Amino acid sequence: MSGQALASLLPLPVALPIAGAVAAPLLARLVHRRLAVIAGLVALGGAALILLLQAPSVFGGLVRAHYLGLWTPVHGRALGIAFAADPFGLIFALTSAFIGAVLLLYTLSELGGLGPRELGGYACLFQLLVAALIGAALTADLFNLFVWFEVAALASYGLTAFLLERPVALEAGFKILALTTLASFAVFIGAGLLYATAGALNYAQLHDALARHLTTPDLIALGLLVAGFATKAGLVPFHGWLADVHTATSGPVSALFSGLMYAFGIVAVARLAFQVFAVNGIPVLGLLLTVGVVSALLGAIMALAQDDLKRLLAYDTISQMGILAIGLGTGAAPGIAGAVYHLVNHALFKALLFLCAGAILHRTGLTKLSDMGGLARRMPVVAVAFVIGAASIAGIPPLNGYVSLSLIHTGLLDGQQYLPFTLMQVAQVITIAALGKAAWLAFFRPRAGDYPPLESLRPGMVAGLASLAGCCVVFGVLPQFFLDSVMAPAAAGLLHPARYASGVLTGLARLPKLHVPFDYLSPEELGLVVACAVAGAALGWAYVRVREPAPVRLLRAAHTGSVNDYATYAVAGMLAVIAVLTLT
C-alpha cells in the first residue's frame, strides 16, 4: 500500500471504536446483549489491524502524518488537525487496541451475564475510552489532545460509577470527577495560553515557535499542562483519587484504567517535554525525575501498607508511573527506551494482576488480604498468573520487568544520577515486599476455614490471563528484538523533535537510527535483582509481623479520603510545578 494511502487510514483506528461505542447500546437492546461486546471486539480488532499495517514503515523510522479533512499546512502553517504516526505514539496505540480487545474478551466471559442495558452501556464506555487513548497517541494537535483527555475522562467517570448499587462507586466517582475536572481546567488554560503566545496548536509549529522564542507565559502553560496530565497519570501529589477508583471498579475496568489510561498522562507529558518544549535550559526533565522518585517511593510505601488487594495494586500503579517518569527524566536514550518498554510492560503485567484480583473478588467476594489465604490450591490458574505478574514487576529475569528496569538503571547511571538511582532501588525493594506480601497472604498462606465451592474460570478469562502472562514472558525473552524494532525508534522520535516536527508538517520524515544495547547477563544487574529480591522478601516478611511504623501511619493519615484535601494537594502541586518551571 502506498504511503499516502497508509496515512489516510490513520483516523480509522479511532473512528472504529467510536462507531462501535455508538452501536453498542443499540445492539445490546435490539439484537442481543452479548453482540454489543462482540461488536466491540471487532472494532478494536479492526483498529489493531490498521495500526499493524502502519507498523513496518513507522517502526522502521518513518513519521507519517495525515490532516483531517485534508486541511494540509500552507507555508508551514497548519489549520487542520494532524494525526501523525511516530513509533512512540504507534506503540501506545497498538498496546491500547490489543489489551483493550483482550480485556473486552475477558469481560464477555466474566460479566456476560449483565443485563442488556448494563452490558450495552459498559461496551460503549469501554470503547470510548480506548478510542480516546488511541486518539491521544496519534494526534499532533494540542487542542485535539485536550478533547481526547475529556473523552477519556467522561468515559472513565461512567466506568468508575458503573456499579451504582455499591456506594463506594459513587464516592470514588465523585473524587475522580472533581480531580480530573480540575486537571482539565489546567490543560485547557495551558493549551489556550500556549496558543495565544506561540500562535499555534500543531506540535510541529509549536516546537518551531518555542525554539525561536520562549516567554514566561509559555512556561506557565507548560506547568499547567504537566500538572494536568500528571493528574491523569496519578503522579504524586495529584494521585488522591486513584486508589479509591480501583476499590470501586470491576477487574477489567481496573485493568483498563491502570494498564492504559494512566499511561495517557505519561505519553502526553513525554510529548510535551521532548517534542514540543524541546528547548535546552527548561528544568522539565529534572522535574519529571523528582516527581517520579517521589511517586515511586510514596506509591510503594502506601502499597506495602494496604490490606485491600486492589488498593495495594492501585498504589503500586502510582509507583510504576513514577518509574516511567524517572525513565523519561533521564533524558538519555537507554532511559527513554526503557521508559517506553516499561510503559508496554506495565500495561501487560498490571492488567494481568488486576484481572487476577477481579477474578478472586468475583469468586470469593473477598477484597481483604487478611481474609484470603490458600487460594493457590483453589484457583491455580489465577495463582500462576498473579505470580508471573508480580515477578515481572519485581524485575526477575526472564520476565519483561527486568529488561525495562535495567535500561532505566543504565540511563540513570550513564547520567551520573546516583541519588535517584538509589531511591529507585529503595522503591523497588518496597514494591517487591508489597507484592510478595500480597502473593503470600492471598495464595500460599495456610487458611483456617475452607472456602465454599468456587466457580471455575471460564475459557475467555483463561485466554485473557494466558495471553497477558504469555506477553510478559515474550517481552522478557526477546529484549533486543523489541528494543531494535520498537523501543529504540520510539526513543529516537522523542530525542529528535525537529525530525518529528518536519514529519508532522510535511507528512513524511525519517528518524535517525538509534541503537540501544542491552546486556542480558550483566553481572551488576543480576546481582542487583538478587539483592533487591532478598531485601524485599525480608522486608515483606518483617512487615506482616510488626505494628505499623509511625511514618507509614502519618502517610496513611494524609490520605484522608476527603475530596477537598485531595484537591488541595493537587492545587499545591500545580503551583509548585509552575513555580519550579518559571523561577529556575
Added chain:
Amino acid sequence: MILVNYLAAVALFGTGLYVLVTRRNLIKIVMGLSLMEASTYLFMVSLAYRAGSTAPVLLSPPAGKTAKQLAHGNVADPVLQNFCLTAVVIGVAVTAVFLSVAVRVAQHYRTLDADRMRTMRG
C-alpha cells in the same frame, strides 16, 4: 479595558477554587467547579480579543473594511472562541454527570456532606 476581563477571570477562578477546597457540600463543590469553568471561558474570550476588531465571521467584510484588513488580523481570534464552544459542550456533559452522581449520593448516603462520604482512605 481588557485588563478588567483578566482580573474578573482570576477573581472568578479564585472564588471557585476557594469553594472547591473549603466547602464540603457536594452541590457547592460542583458550583465551585462551574465557576472555575466559567472563568476559563472569560479568559479565553479575552485572549481572543483585539482592539477595534470585529467578530470572526468571514463571509464578507463589514462596512468600511476591506477583505485585506480582515486577513491582517482585525478580527477576534476564532480559534480561541472555538476552544470555548468545545469546552462549553464538554462542560455541560461533565456537570450533568457530576449532578447525577450527587443525586445518587444523596439517595444512598442520605447526606451531601463530602466529609461523611469518605469510607475509603489511607
